[in-house]
Amino acid sequence: MTAIDGRKLIERTVAFVREQLANAEAGHDWWHIRRVWNYTRRILQQEPADTLVCELAALLHDIADSKFHDGDETIGPRIAGEFLQRIGTPSDVVTPVTEIIRNMSYKTSLGTVTFRSRELEVVQDADRLDAMGAIGIARAFHYGGFRNRELYNPDIPPNPNQDKAAYKSSTAPTINHFYEKLLLLKDKMNTATGRRLAAERHAFMEQFLQQFYREWEGRQ
Ligand code: ADP
Ligand code: NI
Numbered sequence: 418m419t420a421i422d423g424r425k426l427i428e429r430t431v432a433f434v435r436e437q438l439a440n441a442e443a444g445h446d447w448w449h450i451r452r453v454w455n456y457t458r459r460i461l462q463q464e465p466a467d468t469l470v471c472e473l474a475a476l477l478h479d480i481a482d483s484k485f486h487d488g489d490e491t492i493g494p495r496i497a498g499e500f501l502q503r504i505g506t507p508s509d510v511v512t513p514v515t516e517i518i519r520n521m522s523y524k525t526s527l528g529t530v531t532f533r534s535r536e537l538e539v540v541q542d543a544d545r546l547d548a549m550g551a552i553g554i555a556r557a558f559h560y561g562g563f564r565n566r567e568l569y570n571p572d573i574p575p576n577p578n579q580d581k582a583a584y585k586s587s588t589a590p591t592i593n594h595f596y597e598k599l600l601l602l603k604d605k606m607n608t609a610t611g612r613r614l615a616a617e618r619h620a621f622m623e624q625f626l627q628q629f630y631r632e633w634e635g636r637q
């Protein structure tokens with residue numbers, strides 16, 4: 418596979434993803450993909466892994482999220498694999514990309530993990546970074562609004578030890594999502610670069626929560 422072939426595959430994939438996600442919810446739209454793709458390339462500057470596999474997986478990882486397809490977790494990897502084959506991607510690239518898409522989501526990591534690779538670790542870190550910091554906060558409240566959740570309810574305590582089923586079926590207020598996922602991410606990063614980038618975003622979320630509670634109680 419020459420570098421030029423790789424660039425072409427990426428160009429065609431970008432066009433496909435932009436079109437597929439034209440009406441996506443703002444937390445999982447083309448801009449989320451573009452950020453994850455950028456973080457992926459940034460991590461790859463420090464962490465050796467197969468660039469083409471990582472970039473294609475970053476671009477295709479949310480092509481059909483099960484959350485928006487009645488919980489069907491097979492549809493994303495299937496659509497991604499069919500697309501990559503259609504544009505002539507070699508099977509030794511298609512297979513690792515679809516394996517990454519099948520296994521990289523947070524909820525999958527709460528269940529039994531059957532596949533790991535360096536490339537998955539890089540793309541998973543990139544996706545997790547976008548769930549943290551200022552963007553992570555914006556995405557969480559956007560998603561909560563999309564699902565008509567309360568911002569916060571002091572009578573509904575968070576459950577940070579949820580299994581996959583409980584995590585998927587939760588209808589808790591958005592603040593709970595910080596304790597059930599967003600604040601747990603910094604200790605789940607796979608790469609040293611990911612851990613470094615996560616630290617600042619984590620600190621920002623903690624600061625945000627302190628201020629949120631101060632305002633909530635009228636102490637500010
Ligand atoms: P994955 O797609 O990796 O399994 P999730 O679907 O849990 O991960 O989350 C993706 C992003 O969607 C989160 O980082 C967050 O921004 C938003 N999100 C998901 N579930 C919730 C929730 N219950 N409350 C607020 N935001 C959520
Ligand atoms: Ni994502």
